[in-house]
Amino acid sequence: MSAARFDDVVHAPNRLRICAALDAVQVAEFATIRDAIGVSDSVLSKHVAVLEDAGYLAVSKSPRGGRTYTSLSLTGAGRSAYHRHLAALREIVATEGRL
Amino acid sequence: MENDAPSSDEAREALAMATDSRHRMADALRRTSPPWYAPVYGLLVAVAVMAFAAPPGSPLFGLVIAGAVAGLVLLVWLGWRATGVWIGPRRGRPLALQVGVGVLAALAMATCFLMGRAGWPGWIQLLLATGTGAAAWQLSMAWDRAYLRDLKAGA
Numbered sequence: 001m002s003a004a005r006f007d008d009v010v011h012a013p014n015r016l017r018i019c020a021a022l023d024a025v026q027v028a029e030f031a032t033i034r035d036a037i038g039v040s041d042s043v044l045s046k047h048v049a050v051l052e053d054a055g056y057l058a059v060s061k062s063p064r065g066g067r068t069y070t071s072l073s074l075t076g077a078g079r080s081a082y083h084r085h086l087a088a089l090r091e092i093v094a095t096e097g098r099l
Numbered sequence: 100m101e102n103d104a105p106s107s108d109e110a111r112e113a114l115a116m117a118t119d120s121r122h123r124m125a126d127a128l129r130r131t132s133p134p135w136y137a138p139v140y141g142l143l144v145a146v147a148v149m150a151f152a153a154p155p156g157s158p159l160f161g162l163v164i165a166g167a168v169a170g171l172v173l174l175v176w177l178g179w180r181a182t183g184v185w186i187g188p189r190r191g192r193p194l195a196l197q198v199g200v201g202v203l204a205a206l207a208m209a210t211c212f213l214m215g216r217a218g219w220p221g222w223i224q225l226l227l228a229t230g231t232g233a234a235a236w237q238l239s240m241a242w243d244r245a246y247l248r249d250l251k252a253g254a
Contacts, residue, residue: 026187
């Protein structure tokens with residue numbers, strides 16, 4: 001069980017969606033995450049940059065068949081931050097239930 | 100990075116959003132998972148088991164094992180190309196199923212080898228390899244179902 005810790009970087013809706021999708025896998029292609037969470041390339045790029053700057057997400061590029069494919073993966077710190085953030089959200093919901 | 104905590108409604112909404120994201124990933128994987136993956140996986144496991152029917156010291160053993168391993172690497176790569184994701188190791192039921200395939204294949208390989216040493220007819224080894232491959236095929240499909248069920252179980 002992760003220690004609860006609210007995280008501003010993760011909490012933004014699109015970033016939370018990105019983290020949730022990437023938590024389900026080790027690595028995913030940019031297009032797969034874009035399609036799964038239903039945002040445009042530019043919106044995803046913007047949030048990926050924020051997560052990458054925070055050290056939560058690793059981006060790698062590889063050429064294949066004349067095109068460059070971008071792969072995304074949560075870092076250990078990113079996975080941990082995401083789980084602690086979820087724990088914090090659950091705690092908030094549970095606390096209300098006890099009032 | 101601390102911040103004023105959200106209200107319980109906002110927290111509930113955020114949790115629902117994370118769950119929805121996992122559901123969407125599960126749906127995307129269900130759509131893009133290639134139907135040939137599990138049968139080809141079963142076939143390659145069967146080929147690897149059958150390699151142990153080769154006479155001791157035969158170069159055929161190394162060739163068939165190398166072919167089966169290369170086939171598995173290619174299969175995983177094609178799976179990554181088709182789905183756009185590398186799932187990696189999981190816990191719980193998917194892990195138990197992976198271990199199950201490994202144990203089953205190892206037992207079948209050992210049995211096939213011992214049968215060869217004891218002079219059993221080749222068709223029995225072929226039958227054993229085919230049965231193991233069919234089981235690996237079914238277990239691979241069960242792995243997919245268990246993984247997608249875990250994914251849908253919530254954030």
